[in-house]
Amino acid sequence: MDTAFKIANRYELKELELNALLEITQAINENLPEKSLYKIYNFTLRANLKLGKLMLLVKEKNNWEQKLAFGTREDYQTTGASAHQLVEKRKILFPSDLVDSPFEEFDVAIPVFHKDELLAIVFLGGVANAEEKELIENHLNFIQALTNIIMVAIENKKMARERLEQEVYDKEMEIAKKVQQLLFPKSLPDKSNFIIDAHYSPHHTVGGDYYDWIAVDDHKKIVCIADVSGKGVPAALLMSNFQASLRTLLRKTIDLEEVIHDLNHQVFESANGENFITFFIALIDLKEKELTYVNAGHNPPFLVSSDGSIEKLDKGTLVLGALKEIPFLEIGTLKITEPQTLLLYTDGLTEAFNEDEEEFGPERVMEILSKYISATPQAILAAILKEIDAFIGKRALSDDITLLACKYHV
Template structure:
């Protein structure tokens, strides 16, 4: 008679386990979110076992995260060190193994592995008699298998989500790269009295660097450079909108004060004050022998004067788009005498670091200019790029580097 009862109990136990596994499998197949899977798991264990305590710790990014907790006396939100000591034993632990640890209130701790990788630990406790303890012990393999199924399903969800995010990110970068390439001028002038050369070194991600030039007439030329905060498609689209607005404005007026106020308004409206643009623009008038400029929060370009001196062009205003109205604006002016060279650059140049955490800095740029104050723009940029490559060594760039050298004379 006793054998028949035990057989019946074992049959009911297996049926209970099978139904629970089918329910969990159906939930996984229905692609329920992670929180729902944890809730079903929680309900399944608490409904089938007479538990007073239940806790699930999941190993994520080298840390332990508390995913489920019921009936515990202590707060187990921060148990990394204690858990790491516990799992060194790599086996199912009973109350005698847990005495003296941070988890002494539990009767059982079940580590869950997948391909030798520890995914989680299930803690069970709060049983009141020997029958309930025996029930838990009879379910140990089932609990371990159930937890493994849940954790592997959740890991697969994370991996699928990560792959999808990577695909979306790659597509965004491809779009942003194409947009950015369209912003750069198709050709650069190389005349007797006015020539330009430029270079763009992209970082791993696509940023918002931009340079341009525009011929107003035979004697007046515009050169400019900009850097938008942020990366990817939003930065590229904001810079694209900025370029379109700027070019439209410059065909109507070369009054830099009017231009700056207008493009600031355009950037502020487009970015809702969330992004800004550093910007430098220079109007080179070979007939008047005058260079007029505005620096809107950009790295000060260097102007190599005819006497060998180097002037920093830092007069202007704040970055564009930070405020609806520009609070102040100073127009910079300098006379053009003989041959002069103007170097525009983004902060990726001066803020490049070598393997010893040293910054390239503006001083090294000035040294290069002092030694190459009469060379053509293409050779000057080549000297700068050779210098930066030698400086950073094997360390990758931390930002885009954009350079524009403009040489002119009257």
């Protein structure tokens, strides 16, 4: 009679296993969310195996997360690394294996691998008697298979989600690149008394660098450069709004004080004080032989005179958009008495690091400029780019590099 009962019981258990597998498979095929899959898994084990304790640890990238817990004395949220060490040999663990570990309250620990990667560990315990304990032991392979099916399905969902997120990110980067390219001037002046050359080296993520020049009239020219905090589409859109605001303002006035105050207001309103823009603008008046400028928290440009002197242009104010009102503003004014070259750049140049963690720094830029006093803007930028390339070696750029060199004389 006992033998007949055991055979009947075994068939009943096999039927339960098949039903559980069918239910799980159906849930996966219906593309139920991860939370629902964990619920079905939890119910299946607890209902069929009469467990007193159940805990599931799942590896999420480099961390372990407790996805299910029932009847446990402890919170095992931070013990994933200990569990990982226990199951290194890929075997199912029993009470003798769990002694003196954080998991000794459990009767069984079942590792779940996919190929060579450990995905999860399921802990079972709280079995009331020997008969129920035998029931669990007879189901170990089933529990391992069921957990593997669930975990691989969830892992596939994660991979699909990550692929979709990557596609969205790539699309956003494509849009941001197009927006940024539209900000740069389509042509640069190349006249006998006013020449500009510019260069942009993008980082692998799109930043918010921007340079421009505007001919106010035959004698007055404006050159500027800017860098917005942040990356990607938000940075590109903020800089796009900034460029539109700047060009609209310059149609009304070339008073730099008025321009800076209005731009600060526009950036603050657009970014809600969450982002800011460093900005440098110079008005070159070849008729009045005067250069006026404002530096709003930007890396100080270098002004190179034909006598070999190099000056940093650092007068101005704070970054734009950080505060609702600018607390101070100083307009820089310089006389143009001889041919000069103005070099504008973003911090990606001076803050580039080599493989020895050395920073390129402004001093190296000044050394290059001192060797190219009478050179064309094209030659100056070529020398800087050659030097920075040799300096960083195999190390990738950590930020965009934008350069603008302007040579002029009266």
